[in-house]
Amino acid sequence: MKPTIRVRFALVCALVTAVACGAFLAVLHVAARRYLPEMLHSAEEDVYWNLPxxxxxxxxxxxxxxxxxxAGVTVVSLVAAGLGWLLAGWALRPLRRVTESARRVAQSHDLTERIGLDGPRExxxxxxxxxxxxxxxxxxxxDGQRRFVANASHELRTPLSINQTLVDVAVRNPAASEDLRRLGESLLLVNARHERLIDGLLTLAEGERTVLDRSPLDLRDVAEHALDRSQEEAGTKDVTVHRLLDGAxxxxxxILLERLVQNLVDNGLRHNRAGGELWVTTRRRDDRIELLVANTGLPVPAYEVQSIFDPFRRLHGDRLGSDRGSGLGLSIVRAIAEAHGGRVAASPRAEGGLTVTVELPAHGD
Structure with missing residues (x-):
């Protein structure tokens, strides 16, 4: 293991001190051998002539x-190493400040963080x-990228709203033929899918920003609300929902956390089979809380699991024009989780389907 800069600086100080003191000791030893006979001769004449x-x-x-x-060289070298350790810590203090700031930015994704190191130019x-x-x-x-997505999505809403109004009026016209009504209904479905796509882009752009203004809440209540809203869809698809909800x-x-839970529940229902099951679990684990959403369905290859969080990524050959969402659901989930200091992971179930786990920091005792 390579020693740190601080350790190396302390060792260099100790080595330089030891070499300098050793050289001084060698000079002193040579001088003592040279001048000791004269000192003894001047001090005691009889001792000088008594050779033994x-x-x-x-x-x-x-x-x-x-x-x-x-012994003196050893002590002085150890003292020099200690002083070198202290001086290195003092000299490296600005670098530690840079490292701590970089770590905070990496963990929080807050690009407004600044070091602001003052002092002489060095x-x-x-x-x-x-x-x-x-x-x-x-x-x-x-920020420019997010503004572009938000502005583009906002500008696209206007023509979609106009199209929806015109088609709706044409379909409701008593004089409209049956073919025109079918065409209008198809156009309304396409228009609705485009609106979901635009809404997903807006949520994704908003979710990628670090959430600084946070309010305490219980994810169990959010999950209860999302499941209540999806109860009709679950009944239509004959999916049995299991609520395993503990305090979280x-x-x-x-709003963003509600969207996170709703996306996972909708995804679990949308990619399920008729007569299938959906499990939603909330719980607390030490200083983290967990949300688990598992469903039955088609088998998911393990090598494709991580790619499902990419925007517009579909499994099993689903096309973007299908009625199974906009392809942004799990991307939004990951963006919202990371914006709250959490993480999300997915794993395939052996019986088919997927288990998605979201971890967020716990709040309170």
Whole structure:
């Protein structure tokens, strides 16, 4: 495992200090060997001429010099390593600020986050400035994309509304022939599908924005409401709905979360078989809440599971012009979940059908 910059800086400080102190100790040892005889001679004349005593004193002095010197080098090197560790932490503080900001942006998808590092112009402040500029450009790019989708969808609503009114008036005309009425009804169905598509694009553009203004709610209540609204469709398709709803407190935008649950319920009913089943579960798991929607239906290949969250992606060869939705349902689910700090995953059921799991942060105790 490669050591961090802080550890390497501390080791370099310790190494440089040890080399410098070792060189000083070597010079001191050479000087002691050179000048120790003269010092002993000037101090005690008789000792100088007593060679055995002189050798013992000389060896003992040089040995103690090496021992105490080595101990001193070790202590000073350890102190230098500690000081290097502290200085590296102080010097790398701006980089940690950049890292924390980047992590917050990655987790929250909030491109309005800025580092705003002040100080003299140096590498850290220049890096922070470049990072802030990159976030600003990304924010402008995403905002421009969302505005384009919203504006285009809004502009498309007007001619669709006009078409619907004209066709509806023509169909209701008593003088209209039977062929004209059938044609008008077909055009109304096409018009309704286009309106669902535009509504899906608007919701997708809105759902990709991070939800900052959140209100506490219980996802169980949202699921109850969505199932009540879909009760008639479930009865028409003879689908048995199982409600396994426990408390699931969270915080978020109630309208978007309602759309998330409704899309999953509609998807579970739409891609079901006659006489099939639908299971909707809400529960709390530690600091997360879960929403599980499982249904019976055709087998789903495991390699196609992740692609179902892409916009306009269909399974089993469904065409965009069919009556099975706009192809944006699960894309909207993923966008809303990620905007609330959550995640979504899908897994195929062995008996056929799909299980979609949404995890969101829990709120409250």
């Amino acid at each position: 005593a002189y050798d013992r004193i000389r060896r003992a002095a040089l040995s103690r010099l090496l021992v105490f010197g080595a 590498d850290a402040t220049e890096l922070a400035g470049i990072f802030d500029g990159m976030l600003a450009r990304l924010a402008r790019s995403f 407190p969270t915080a978020g935008n109630a």
